[in-house]
Structure formats: C-alpha cells, structure tokens
Amino acid sequence: MDLSFTPSEQAFRAEARAWLAANVPPGPYPSGDTREGYAWHVQWEKKLFAAGWSAVSWPAAYGGRDASLIAWLIFEEEYYRAGAPARVIQNGIFLLAPTLFEFGTEEQKERILRPMAAAEVHWAQAWSEPEAGSDLANVRSTAERVDGGWRVSGQKTWCTRGAFCDAIYGLFRTDPATERHRGLTYMMVDLHQPGVTVRPVERLDGDESFAEIFLDGAFVPDRDVIGQVHQGWKVAMATTSSERGLSLRSPGRFLATTTRLVDLYRRHPDPALRDRIADVWIQARAYQAYTYQTVTRMMAGGGIGADSSLNKLYWSELDLQTHTLALDLLGPQAELLADAPDAVDHAEWLLGFAFALAGPIYAGTNEVQRNIVAARVLDLPRG
Amino acid sequence: MHFAFTEEQQQIGDAVRDALADACPAGVVRAAWAAPDTAVRSLLADLGVLGLNLPEAVGGLGLGMVDAVLPLTEAGRAAAPVALVETIATNPTLAAIGEADLAAQVATGEAFVTLRAPGGYAVDADRAALVLVVEGDRVGVVRAPRLVAQPAVDGSRRLFAVEGDVEPTDADGRELLDRAALAAAAQLVGLSHHMLAMAVDYAKTRRQFGAPIGSFQAVQHHLVDALLRVRFAAPTVAQAAWHVDAGTAEASLQVAMATSLAADAASLTARKALQVHGAIGYTFEYDLHLWMKRAWSLSAAWGDARAHRARVADHLLGAPDA
Numbered sequence A: 001m002d003l004s005f006t007p008s009e010q011a012f013r014a015e016a017r018a019w020l021a022a023n024v025p026p027g028p029y030p031s032g033d034t035r036e037g038y039a040w041h042v043q044w045e046k047k048l049f050a051a052g053w054s055a056v057s058w059p060a061a062y063g064g065r066d067a068s069l070i071a072w073l074i075f076e077e078e079y080y081r082a083g084a085p086a087r088v089i090q091n092g093i094f095l096l097a098p099t100l101f102e103f104g105t106e107e108q109k110e111r112i113l114r115p116m117a118a119a120e121v122h123w124a125q126a127w128s129e130p131e132a133g134s135d136l137a138n139v140r141s142t143a144e145r146v147d148g149g150w151r152v153s154g155q156k157t158w159c160t161r162g163a164f165c166d167a168i169y170g171l172f173r174t175d176p177a178t179e180r181h182r183g184l185t186y187m188m189v190d191l192h193q194p195g196v197t198v199r200p201v202e203r204l205d206g207d208e209s210f211a212e213i214f215l216d217g218a219f220v221p222d223r224d225v226i227g228q229v230h231q232g233w234k235v236a237m238a239t240t241s242s243e244r245g246l247s248l249r250s251p252g253r254f255l256a257t258t259t260r261l262v263d264l265y266r267r268h269p270d271p272a273l274r275d276r277i278a279d280v281w282i283q284a285r286a287y288q289a290y291t292y293q294t295v296t297r298m299m300a301g302g303g304i305g306a307d308s309s310l311n312k313l314y315w316s317e318l319d320l321q322t323h324t325l326a327l328d329l330l331g332p333q334a335e336l337l338a339d340a341p342d343a344v345d346h347a348e349w350l351l352g353f354a355f356a357l358a359g360p361i362y363a364g365t366n367e368v369q370r371n372i373v374a375a376r377v378l379d380l381p382r383g
Numbered sequence B: 001m002h003f004a005f006t007e008e009q010q011q012i013g014d015a016v017r018d019a020l021a022d023a024c025p026a027g028v029v030r031a032a033w034a035a036p037d038t039a040v041r042s043l044l045a046d047l048g049v050l051g052l053n054l055p056e057a058v059g060g061l062g063l064g065m066v067d068a069v070l071p072l073t074e075a076g077r078a079a080a081p082v083a084l085v086e087t088i089a090t091n092p093t094l095a096a097i098g099e100a101d102l103a104a105q106v107a108t109g110e111a112f113v114t115l116r117a118p119g120g121y122a123v124d125a126d127r128a129a130l131v132l133v134v135e136g137d138r139v140g141v142v143r144a145p146r147l148v149a150q151p152a153v154d155g156s157r158r159l160f161a162v163e164g165d166v167e168p169t170d171a172d173g174r175e176l177l178d179r180a181a182l183a184a185a186a187q188l189v190g191l192s193h194h195m196l197a198m199a200v201d202y203a204k205t206r207r208q209f210g211a212p213i214g215s216f217q218a219v220q221h222h223l224v225d226a227l228l229r230v231r232f233a234a235p236t237v238a239q240a241a242w243h244v245d246a247g248t249a250e251a252s253l254q255v256a257m258a259t260s261l262a263a264d265a266a267s268l269t270a271r272k273a274l275q276v277h278g279a280i281g282y283t284f285e286y287d288l289h290l291w292m293k294r295a296w297s298l299s300a301a302w303g304d305a306r307a308h309r310a311r312v313a314d315h316l317l318g319a320p321d322a
C-alpha cells in the first residue's frame, strides 16, 4: 500500500491543473440542458479535445492520452476542483465508449470514437421506454431485418439531451419470438433520417433536456449493431456497471462539491449544522478512498461487477445529502433563482439540489440497485 | 498510488482469521463474561499479533498500523475477548517511554498494559502491569492505581475507573489516542462483517409466509444499507493507518474520519442485524448480542462518531464560537 502519488502521477496532476487554470472560462455557465447552453458547452468540449483532455484514459489513437485509471481519477479531481463545466458529451465518452472498447469492431472504433470525443457527433442514451423503466427487459421497440440492416420502430423516452444529439444507442427486439432478456440487440440509430421524430420534454427545472424519440421504420445499417445480434442484453449489462460504478460519477465531483460547501458555510455559518457538514465532507473522501481501492484492483485485472451498484447508492445519496444541507445553510435564500438580486452562488445549490434529486432515479433507481446488491453481492434469495 | 494490502499483510490477516475461527467460537466469547480469557490472548501472542508493532529488539514484529488493520479486523470479526485496542495502541508508547522490558513481556503475552479512555475507563486494569493515561497532549503513567470496577454492557469488557498519581512522560498523547481510535475502528469493521453475515445467513434460512425472509425486499434493503456503510468505511481505516505510519500532517484527521465512519457503520449494522433476526436476536442465548454489545462499546469508548466528526468540523470550519 502506498497512498502517495508517484512522480509521474504528480506531474500529470500538475499539467492538468495548469492547463485548467489557464483555460477554464469564468462562470457562471449556461445550462448544458438547453439548446443554446448545449451549443456553448460544445465549444468548451472541442477545446478540451484539442488539448487532449477530453478522454484521457483512451488510447492516443482515438484522441486520448493512454492514461491509467488512477491518472483519470486525478484528472477528474482537478477538473472539478477547477470548477470546469459539466461534461455534456458524457453519454458518449463515458457510457457508449466503454461498450465499444469491449464489444465494438475495429471499424466501429475507428469511425465513432474520435468524432465522439471531439464533440462533433453527439450521443444520447435510449434505454427507457414507456413500458420499460426499471424493467428494462420489457422493451417493446422492434427491429425488422431488411437488406443491409434493420428497420427500427417504437418509442424511447427520457433521453437526456436527446433533443440536441445526432444519434442514440439502445436495445431493440430483433427476434419477435422471444421475450424479456433474450432476442434483444444493441444498436446505434442515426437521428437525422426519415422515420425519426424527436420531441423535447421539459424537466422539472424547466430545461428541455429530456427527449421522447418516436421511431417508425428508421434504418440501422448492419455496421451499427454492437456485439452479436440477439445478444444485446449481455452487451448492455457489461457496461452499465461502468456507468454506475465509476465513469459517470468519479469522486472528484463530490470532493469539489463538499469543499465548496465548506466555503458556503464560512459565508453562511450555522453551528447547528457543523456535524452534518463534517459528515458529507467525510463521506466524499470515503468515496475517494473506496474508488482508489477499486481502481487499484481493476488495474490488477479485477472487475467491478455488482459492486458498482454500491457505488451508485453511495454517490447518489451523498449528493442529495450535500445539496439538502446547502439549502439548509442558505435558509431564506435557498429558494432564490439565479436572477434574484439576493441569489447566492448564482443559485447553483438549488439547481444542484434539483439535479441531485434525480440521482436516485436515473442509471437504475436506488431501489433496483438495492435489489441487485441483495441478490448478487449478498446472495439473498430472489423475491 | 497503490491502494491494496500486500500479500504478506493478507496472509497475516488470514492466519489470524483461521486461528480465531478455531479457537474463538461464540462459546469462548460468551465464556469470557464469566471468567476472563487467557487462552485467546496467548494465541494472539503466538501469532505475533500482540507484538506486531513492537520493535524486533524486544521480540516484536517491527510492523506498523497498516499491518495491524487486518489482524484487528479479524479479532473484531471473532469478537475476541481480548483488549487488543489497548495493546496495539500502547505498544509504540512503551518503546518511547523506555519500558523495553515490559514491552518484551507484552509481546509474549506475559504482561499487559492498558490505557484509560479519555474521560472514561481502562479495560482489565486489575491485570495490567501499567495503566497509561493521556493528560493534556502527553501520556502519563499510573503505577499504583486505585481501581473501582465499573460493570459494563459487554460482560467481557472489564472496566475500571482509575485514580492515582500520574507520572508525566514526553510521549505524544494525541498519537496514542489516534492509534486506539484506529484500532477500535478496524475492530468495528470486523464486528460489522460478522453481524451482517449472521443476519444474511439467518435471512436465507428463516421462513415466514412460505418463503425465506431474505426474499422480502424490506429485509433485503436493511441488509444492503448495512453493507453499504461497512464497505465504504473499511478503506478509510486502511487509509488512516497509512497516514499514521507515514506520519503525515493529516494523520489525526484521517483517523477521525475513519473512526466516525466505522462507528456509524457498526451501530447501523447492529441495529439492522437485530431487526432482521426478530425476537431470537433479542435473547441472551442467541449469540448476536455478544457482537452487538462489543460494537456499542467500541463505537463509543474512543470517541463516538459525533465526537470524531466534531474534530473534522473544527479542522474544516475552525473551532466553534464560544
């Protein structure tokens, strides 16, 4: 065990810190969940990519830096420490890319990864359907075999930033004779074609960041199938663990939020809340320690498996506690929106609270995560 | 950055685990309520655990707190009725205050040194060759203590109020108390593992409404909540131990973090394990309470979770206004 950073890790941190200090634009930033705000964020993403910081852990051939997972965690710590903009292309680089690295063909990786990291092609996740929320295996969207590919039909919903994206990925039933987990195929669907209708849906914060996507015979060429036909469930599950476990929410984000909370306390002190401040600050550092331990194991060839559900429970509940506490500190200012003259920190705590409320819902609800841990980590009998 | 125990550290932990599984089943823990244990203590001496962090010159292994984490965790898992927190905490102090001969006897299990918890009591003080106390930021020695027994909820923890002349020393009191809190935290992780395992096993076999109770979601989620807290506390204990060994400026803060998380995890696990057991867990005959009571004691004796969080709050926010 050596919890100090090697000279090369330190050098990497220093390089990241220096670049971010020189390049992170002054805030506040527009929301990445509106059309105009998204466009602003895309410019930032392009700048990150040009400097080689978009996807540091990827191979250099695709625009990364071949950085180790430890270095990636360091980069994330520095990124959030610098207060840099939220990553609007995360659904591509953090969620689709791991699937491509594991199951994609060379052709797919060549074609898709670089434009994804360069913020030229924008990706949205399309798992959920009206009848398939927690029960994802209940997908109704179908794909029908045609010459050179598939024709997909059905409805996807809750696609984050789907209204601003170019393509989606998700599961489609390719074998009409099957049910549930069997007979599904993992596909990427170009949204710019006939047979696709995208309808933006406002979230509770008013941003049009959800999209419903109606598919009516849209074409998916064979080259846009990931993994084997009818094996989509396996492909999707292999990488949902990276979403919950690591890539979507690395510790850097929570270290930064709890550090900012301490700063907020200094400006809005309330001695009755000291214990809770210490509590969330400690938990963020526990998440960091746990993650360095996990990553050390992964670098030695280990996997995450169902443990990723524990990560998801921990970070989502911590994030909600942190933002709830911030609003408690703010008292009467808690409810103010950014344009209120008395707004504190551009109302970021209120916005953060609203978003933190979604944490226990998206990426698999926390009830479902607890079910998964019970069955797969504790080996309890299924209900 | 490399966050993992070495193979040797794992092996020592495994050896302690196996040995205690044989020599310290629940019946031995229970028996220690009636007659103080000597057998488990001498087993730990044989395994090198009692002298783990004493210099080799006095018969110790010359190791540090990171090496102690897994043995302590295993002693917790077995609820070993041995005042190991006191031994691991005081060992380096003995070397520092020139008690080398005594240290050599501690390593073999012939002698025992105890430590009075701040504002509290000293375990097994009647059997101790020396009682250490912390006054201000220094360690003091009480050589001829007047003891008053203070029966406590965990019948294997024989507590005494300590009075008597305190001989001052130069040894660092904060470091001593940090080692004690950290050793308690490591044991709390082990205690939690065991209580959770008991509850999970019980949930798989106990049937109601025609099904194992472990198939009911409310029961499952109780157990997952406990697991979550234990899983995220454990690495912070290892991390704090590393900071203590490396003597970093934040060692004491790291100990406060780890101890608060481990204490909370153990308290929650005790509560959840009892709930999942129902009334059987509430009996004296069933073994769960032996572990629960140890968890209650150790999660408070060296500073409870809130006290350790208060240390963190002082660090982050400055001392509270008077």
Ligand SMILES: Cc1cc2nc3c(=O)[nH]c(=O)nc-3n(C[C@H](O)[C@H](O)[C@H](O)COP(=O)(O)OP(=O)(O)OC[C@H]3O[C@@H](n4cnc5c(N)ncnc54)[C@H](O)[C@@H]3O)c2cc1C
Pocket: A124, A125, A126, A127, A128, A129, A132, A133, A134, A135, A157, A158, A159, A160, A161, A358, A361, A362, A363, A364, A365, A366, A367, A368, A371
């Ligand atoms: C901010 C946000 C962004 C999102 N982004 C995307 C996206 O980009 N792409 C996408 O595909 N989806 C996205 N989602 C959708 C998300 O994946 C689903 O909301 C989630 O899977 C739950 O499905 P549901 O909303 O249909 O709820 P339901 O499944 O209907 O669940 C309702 C409630 O019942 C509980 N419940 C359901 N089943 C069980 C069970 N077996 N045991 C115990 N409790 C249960 C749930 O935990 C929940 O509390 C997003 C959601 C949010 C809030």
